[in-house]
Amino acid sequence: MDLGITGRWAVVCAASKGLGKGCAAALAREGVNLVINARGKDALEATAAELRALNPAIEVKTVVGDVTQEDVREALLAAAPQVDILVNNAGGPPPGDFRDWRQEDWYKALDANMLTPIALIQRTADAMAERGYGRVINITSGAVKAPIDILGLSNGARSGLTGFIAGLARQPGLAGRNVTFNNLLPGPFETERLEKTLAVASKASGLTQDEVAQQRRKGIPAGRFGTSEEFGAFCAFLCSVHAGYMTGQNLLLDGGAYPGTF
Ligand code: NAP
Numbered sequence: 001m002d003l004g005i006t007g008r009w010a011v012v013c014a015a016s017k018g019l020g021k022g023c024a025a026a027l028a029r030e031g032v033n034l035v036i037n038a039r040g041k042d043a044l045e046a047t048a049a050e051l052r053a054l055n056p057a058i059e060v061k062t063v064v065g066d067v068t069q070e071d072v073r074e075a076l077l078a079a080a081p082q083v084d085i086l087v088n089n090a091g092g093p094p095p096g097d098f099r100d101w102r103q104e105d106w107y108k109a110l111d112a113n114m115l116t117p118i119a120l121i122q123r124t125a126d127a128m129a130e131r132g133y134g135r136v137i138n139i140t141s142g143a144v145k146a147p148i149d150i151l152g153l154s155n156g157a158r159s160g161l162t163g164f165i166a167g168l169a170r171q172p173g174l175a176g177r178n179v180t181f182n183n184l185l186p187g188p189f190e191t192e193r194l195e196k197t198l199a200v201a202s203k204a205s206g207l208t209q210d211e212v213a214q215q216r217r218k219g220i221p222a223g224r225f226g227t228s229e230e231f232g233a234f235c236a237f238l239c240s241v242h243a244g245y246m247t248g249q250n251l252l253l254d255g256g257a258y259p260g261t262f
Pocket residue numbers: 013014015016017018019020037038039040041043065066067068089090091092093112139140141142143186187188189190191192193194
């Protein structure tokens with residue numbers, strides 16, 4: 001299927017590794033020019049080189065820095081001649097006990113997982129509407145639908161973004177101008193973040209990391225963790241010309257782990 005987005009420009013935040021990189025790679029394969037970002041320069045440049053090799057016909061620009069910083073966001077937007085596709089992503093907040101979280105911890109979580117995506121949307125949505133094409137994808141978490149107790153900072157901040165997007169997506173000035181906003185909710189995907197989570201669980205339980213992973217896989221009907229490639233492919237479809245009639249949705253990719261009908 002031709003996704004119809006060759007030559008478009010995408011800003012993909014937090015994209016040197018994991019799910020963000022998966023999205024950037026899938027868009028690169030479709031001929032989308034990219035501006036990608038992460039804090040670590042070496043990994044970001046290595047990913048940019050991989051993307052250029054994947055599709056030599058596209059332009060790939062990099063912006064090093066923390067996407068929660070306004071100057072970094074401005075640099076990201078300035079690097080793209082126009083933003084047709086925006087993939088919002090950042091690291092997730094740490095797990096913990098709600099008794100220990102101070103206001104500062106909440107501000108950090110809200111900044112990364114709610115206010116930063118909103119700030120980028122504020123700066124790009126109207127121009128997308130004027131041009132009659134826009135796709136905004138927010139990488140959130142399966143924890144928005146099935147909250148995990150130790151991830152309270154993530155549950156709270158991402159639910160805030162989810163509520164905001166639900167209202168925004170339905171504004172006629174955006175939905176009626178072919179600008180869509182959808183959230184992708186990953187369950188467990190094989191990334192560095194998952195490895196870190198498994199390492200913490202292994203330490204706490206006394207089981208080896210492999211045993212913890214095996215237990216986690218048993219709770220997933222698909223019997224495995226997802227891959228960044230399949231996450232990226234789904235994201236690219238949502239960015240395509242074919243997905244213009246879907247907006248304001250929360251799409252769970254979790255191998256069937258969530259047991260409900262809706
Ligand atoms: P990952 O493998 O750790 O990769 C995170 C990427 O984001 C890296 O490229 C990292 O590079 C970059 N990054 C992190 N914080 C950043 C910031 N403030 N500014 C710019 N770049 C930043 O993580 P992932 O598994 O792909 O997860 C992506 C998102 O999905 C996270 O919010 C995570 O909580 C959520 N999620 C993941 C899973 C899963 O199973 N993987 C499940 C549910 C939710 P630098 O460190 O160099 O900046």
